[in-house]
Amino acid sequence: MRVFDASSIIYGWDNYPIQMFPRLWLWLEDEIAAGRVGIPEVAYDEVGHMSPDCHAWLKAAHVQVIDITEATLQAASAIKDMLGVQADAYHADGVDENDLLVIACARVHGHELVSDEKDQPVLPQNKKRYKIPAVCKQPGVMVPCANFLGYLKASNAVF
Numbered sequence: 001m002r003v004f005d006a007s008s009i010i011y012g013w014d015n016y017p018i019q020m021f022p023r024l025w026l027w028l029e030d031e032i033a034a035g036r037v038g039i040p041e042v043a044y045d046e047v048g049h050m051s052p053d054c055h056a057w058l059k060a061a062h063v064q065v066i067d068i069t070e071a072t073l074q075a076a077s078a079i080k081d082m083l084g085v086q087a088d089a090y091h092a093d094g095v096d097e098n099d100l101l102v103i104a105c106a107r108v109h110g111h112e113l114v115s116d117e118k119d120q121p122v123l124p125q126n127k128k129r130y131k132i133p134a135v136c137k138q139p140g141v142m143v144p145c146a147n148f149l150g151y152l153k154a155s156n157a158v159f
Contacts, residue, residue, distance in 0.1 A: 002031075002151060003066065003106040004039045005099070005115035005132060006046035012148045013054040023159040024152075029061045038064035040072075040105040042098045066105055075104035079141055083127045091128035099132050103143055106136075112144040114151045 018025045031037045039047070039058065044065045048055040079100050090096050095103075099117075106113040117132040124130065130138075136145035146154060 001035065001109070001111045002037050002114050003102070003109070003111045004037065004043060005102050005113060005117070006039075006043040006050065007116040007132075008114045008148045008151075009039065009043075009047060009058070010051045010054055011116040013051055013057070015148075018057070021159065025057070027157055027159065032061045032063050035064065038066050038111070040066045040102050041068055042101045046098060066109065068101055068105065069108070071108045072101060072104045075108050076100040079104060079135060079138075082138060082140060083130060083135070085128055089128075091126065093124075093131075094127075094129040095132060095135055099135070103132060103135055103141065106143045107141060112146065114146055114148060116147045119147075 012024075012028075016024055028037065044055070044058065044063070047058060076097075083095070088097070102115075103113065105111075113132070113136060115132040115136075119133045120131055123134055133145050135141055136143040
């Protein structure tokens with residue numbers, strides 16, 4: 001299964017409008033129906049705040065909303081410790097609490113993450129400034145991560 005971050009589904013929604021790319025969205029709806037795509041509840045809620053139309057589409061497509069479990073919370077806490085984040089002192093340039101929950105959700109369930117947060121070819125010295133793709137590559141996390149376009153390319157689907 002692929003787990004979508006809010007950034008990725010919103011990126012797809014904004015850059016591949018359903019009116020112009022209907023076959024893409026029909027394919028994605030089929031992926032959802034087949035259980036190959038899901039979204040953690042925190043990302044689903046974030047989509048609702050940032051892109052109500054996309055959220056309505058996800059709801060109508062019956063996307064699997066993945067609950068945040070105790071195991072997810074524990075995994076997120078471990079990642080938070082690894083990054084050196086104390087209390088809620090996240091860096092504005094790095095991941096936040098919801099990002100950690102999304103990463104942890106993918107990790108706990110053994111899923112690939114789809115995120116359109118910026119890749120960081122040169123990692124900042126301060127791990128609190130790491131974005132989702134960089135966190136996913138860290139030892140102890142190791143979650144496969146692709147962006148929306150990478151996900152489409154890997155599917156080999158033709159639209």
